[in-house]
Amino acid sequence: MQDFSFYNPTRIEFGAGKIAQLSELVPAAARVLVLLGGDSARRSGTLDEVLAALGEREVQLFNGIEPNPSFETLMQAVAQVREQQLDYLLAVGGGSVIDGTKFVAAAALYEGDAWDILLKSGQNVTAALPFGCVLTLPATGSEMNKGSVITRKSLAAKLPFMSEHLYPVFSILDPVKTYTLPPRQIANGVVDAFMHVMEQYLTYPANAPVQDRFAEGLLQTLIEIGPKALAEPEDYQTRASLMWTATLALNGLIGAGVPQDWATHMLGHELTALHGLDHAQTLAIILPEMLRQRKATKLGKLVQYAERVWGITTGSEDEKAEAAIERTRDFFESVGVKTRLGDYGLGAEHIDAIIDSLQSHGMTQLGEHGDVTPELCRNILLASL
Ligand code: NZQ
Ligand code: ZN
Secondary structure, rough: OOOOOOOOOOOOOOOOOOHHHHHHHHHOOEEEEEEOOOOOOHHHHEEEEEEEHHOOOEEEEEOOOOOOOOHHHHHHHHHHHOOOOOOOEEEOHHHHHHHHHHHHHOOOOOOOOOHHHOOOOOOOOOOOEEEEEOOOOOOOOHHHHHHHEEEHHHHHHEEEEOHHOOOOEEEOOOOOHHHHHHHHHHHHHHHHHHHHHHHHHHOOOOOOOOOHHHHHHHHHHHHHHHHHHOOOOOHHHHHHHHHHHHHHOOOOOOOOOOOOOOOHHHHHHHHHHOOOOOHHHHHHHHHHHHHOOOOHHHHHHHHHHHHHHHOOOOOOOOHHHHHHHHHHHHHHOOOOOOOOOHOOOHHHHHHHHHHHHHHOOOOEEOOOOOEEEEHHHHHHHHHHO
């Protein structure tokens, strides 16, 4: 096991009806900005519940944080916070609203050009406004981590940043709030959470048996409950398991003390920035070939994954690895997320621009060994057509 420092101060309030607890979780004297996506929170009644729980506090709204939240939109929220002297943020939505809120929390207190926060991956964030979350979409883990991913439309750039100042103070996870999600978003959530586990698990053996078994348990749970979550949208227990699994997949726990990959995510961000694909769609396309092209360095973990997660016990090591990769692709397809570039109207002619963009963002030595080069990424995309 590698040395590590583990810190996670986010309070989780989990269960049906928990939104009412906002009345105690948000300080009584707070001047609150509630940040929202499109109209899903308004339509589902979640916003009304939130406003009722906030009671007499000074509350303003900021509407319109888009999926893959943009710098351009979020700077309008930063201006509102500064002009109206608001001092507490409340994200009501999915990963995009939460990520956007993290950016606003940091940018509102940042002196200088706020895009520098992305250019420095958040290392220059020294303070942030406090914020809480009401999660409506299980997928990203943003509700219990310090990361965020922001898009600057004018540059077609989608970049991540992180800071210890950006853990939510609290997150409310009410599985009932997921009932209104369309199947596409549930499928995206299952794939994204699965991928978060894979990025921290499928590297090389690191003498970390408990991290491995936590990770395998999360993967098996997603395989078991993903189809159920789609088939029975109002099955509370299934949605509850999905919500908590997605949070645990990226709250730092399973990644402590182990090598991490993240190459699939970084290449996927370029696909979203240039072609607008959903985050999870990009991951489903890239992962199978990412694993196949790196089979030699990942073989130990691929075989473990095949045996323990998929129950594949016959064949050579190579055959087990191949079978596990195909089972993974089939799983993504089975929940309705397509796994080929061609499924999204993309072809070989689009690959150069994706690789150029990856290079321009300095993403030239990705993966747990730093050996995932732009050339390898090109081969992965060609194999994913
Ligand atoms: O905008 P509204 O109207 O709210 O609708 C949203 C949006 O259209 C809708 N939705 C959310 N909750 C709903 C609902 N519709 C009906 N009922 C509900 N209860 O779902 C759509 C997608 O929402 P979005 O927040 O974009 O999805 P997700 O949670 O998958 O977040 C994706 C973003 O998170 C980033 C991704 O890159 C992407 O930008 N990620 C953040 C991470 C992190 N902070 O740790 C890690 C991830 O790897 C990921 O990169
Ligand atoms: Zn992700």
